[in-house]
Amino acid sequence: MPINRNLSEEQILLRDTVRKFAEEVIRPVAAELDEKELFSNEITKQMFDMGFMGAFIPEHYGGADLDYVSYIIIVEELSRVDGSNAATVAAHNSLGVGPIYYFGNDEQKNKYLTKLSSGYLWGFGLTEPEAGSDAGNTQTTAIEDGDYWVLNGSKIFITNASTDITLGSTILAVSGTRPDGKKEYSCFLVENDTPGYTAKPIHRKMMWRASNTSEIYLDNVRVHKSAMLGKRGDGFRQMLKTLDYGRLSIASMGLGLAQGACDYAINYSKNRKAFGQPISHFQATAFKFADIEIGLELSRNYLYDVCRMANQGLNITKEGAIAKLYCSELAHMASNHAVQILGGYGLIKEYEAERYYRDAKLLEIGEGTSEIQRLVIARQMGCFD
Numbered sequence: 001m002p003i004n005r006n007l008s009e010e011q012i013l014l015r016d017t018v019r020k021f022a023e024e025v026i027r028p029v030a031a032e033l034d035e036k037e038l039f040s041n042e043i044t045k046q047m048f049d050m051g052f053m054g055a056f057i058p059e060h061y062g063g064a065d066l067d068y069v070s071y072i073i074i075v076e077e078l079s080r081v082d083g084s085n086a087a088t089v090a091a092h093n094s095l096g097v098g099p100i101y102y103f104g105n106d107e108q109k110n111k112y113l114t115k116l117s118s119g120y121l122w123g124f125g126l127t128e129p130e131a132g133s134d135a136g137n138t139q140t141t142a143i144e145d146g147d148y149w150v151l152n153g154s155k156i157f158i159t160n161a162s163t164d165i166t167l168g169s170t171i172l173a174v175s176g177t178r179p180d181g182k183k184e185y186s187c188f189l190v191e192n193d194t195p196g197y198t199a200k201p202i203h204r205k206m207m208w209r210a211s212n213t214s215e216i217y218l219d220n221v222r223v224h225k226s227a228m229l230g231k232r233g234d235g236f237r238q239m240l241k242t243l244d245y246g247r248l249s250i251a252s253m254g255l256g257l258a259q260g261a262c263d264y265a266i267n268y269s270k271n272r273k274a275f276g277q278p279i280s281h282f283q284a285t286a287f288k289f290a291d292i293e294i295g296l297e298l299s300r301n302y303l304y305d306v307c308r309m310a311n312q313g314l315n316i317t318k319e320g321a322i323a324k325l326y327c328s329e330l331a332h333m334a335s336n337h338a339v340q341i342l343g344g345y346g347l348i349k350e351y352e353a354e355r356y357y358r359d360a361k362l363l364e365i366g367e368g369t370s371e372i373q374r375l376v377i378a379r380q381m382g383c384f385d
């Protein structure tokens with residue numbers, strides 16, 4: 001159980017409420033949803049009702065108006081039980097709602113934020129088949145045509161983009177050439193029912209199997225110029241800024257997953273006997289828990305601290321990358337130890353350790369791979385100047 005250090009009474013109450021919800025509503029069905037690759041509209045609706053979506057959006061847009069630590073606690077507690085449903089919440093808040101809230105004009109905020117806080121999902125369309133880590137290689141184009149923009153291209157791996165309750169996605173496209181000859185990027189808010197726009201789920205994933213991951217195809221998609229997010233040419237900066245914050249929620253998924261895997265394995269190790277004693281009594285087992293606990297303490301304190309920086313509007317490019325990298329590697333280590341501690345049972349689906357192990361892997365890849373996080377950190381240190 002995490003220590004209540006530096007948390008307000010409201011944050012502790014929130015943590016306990018989310019934990020209860022995750023344990024009572026999600027845990028009983030998480031394995032089945034994962035096995036059958038089912039995105040649950042019903043659980044998602046309940047998470048909207050609980051105020052987990054639109055978490056940091058002001059109340060007048062229907063949001064919960066929470067600070068960043070509180071939002072991150074929601075994601076952490078959901079991840080402690082299930083990566084898929086946590087991913088739905090993390091992606092919707094950080095990647096779906098975030099860009100519209102931070103970069104949208106009043107008209108766009110009024111049009112979308114209340115809906116996105118109360119029942120509809122929104123995706124973040126950055127990655128393409130030829131543009132993952134190398135996002136600058138975006139191939140999707142936007143060509144101006146009177147009062148409209150015409151979009152062509154495709155996106156891949158977009159979370160929440162093709163559920164029954166998805167309203168649309170933010171799409172990054174090359175919208176022209178800058179005076180210095182480099183590509184100009186802009187973002188567009190594109191609704192799912194726009195003619196020429198197709199979003200469809202990707203199946204047979206190793207992890208987050210109950211979350212929605214989509215391909216998007218844009219075939220002469222015409223959007224009014226009012227659908228441009230912020231200023232023309234600001235698209236790349238908007239996407240990078242969004243990722244700075246998004247990395248905090250991936251970090252919190254790593255922290256929560258590591259805590260969940262640890263709790264699960266400790267409980268198992270106290271009940272499993274070998275050579276006449278619980279396996280938790282063997283130092284080889286106990287030291288694994290000690291290593292995880294060190295990581296949990298350090299990463300929780302660091303992540304909450306970075307969230308407090310985010311609350312103050314400080315730049316968190318380096319700190320967000322450190323938190324994301326450290327917490328996702330902690331999740332990898334903790335879930336690996338959990339499987340090892342369960343022995344053969346750790347490899348069987350009836351036990352939750354293997355799901356933690358699979359779900360952890362995405363955290364080292366999504367929203368910038370571990371290699372890219374190291375690049376971001378080194379760049380912030382001036383290594384490449």
Ligand SMILES: Cc1cc2nc3c(=O)[nH]c(=O)nc-3n(C[C@H](O)[C@H](O)[C@H](O)COP(=O)(O)OP(=O)(O)OC[C@H]3O[C@@H](n4cnc5c(N)ncnc54)[C@H](O)[C@@H]3O)c2cc1C
Nearest residue numbers: 124125126127132133134157158159365366367368369371
């Ligand atoms: C389940 C899931 C959900 C996702 N959700 C979203 C989403 O909502 N929106 C979205 O836009 N994207 C999303 N993504 C995409 C994700 O962010 C990308 O997969 C990720 O950024 C890596 O890109 P890539 O897969 O093209 O790998 P690549 O970029 O091809 O990387 C392959 C390997 O090369 C390494 N590499 C690449 N460049 C360098 C370099 N310069 N130095 C060192 N190593 C390097 C990488 O670290 C990696 O190990 C999601 C992905 C998954 C799997």
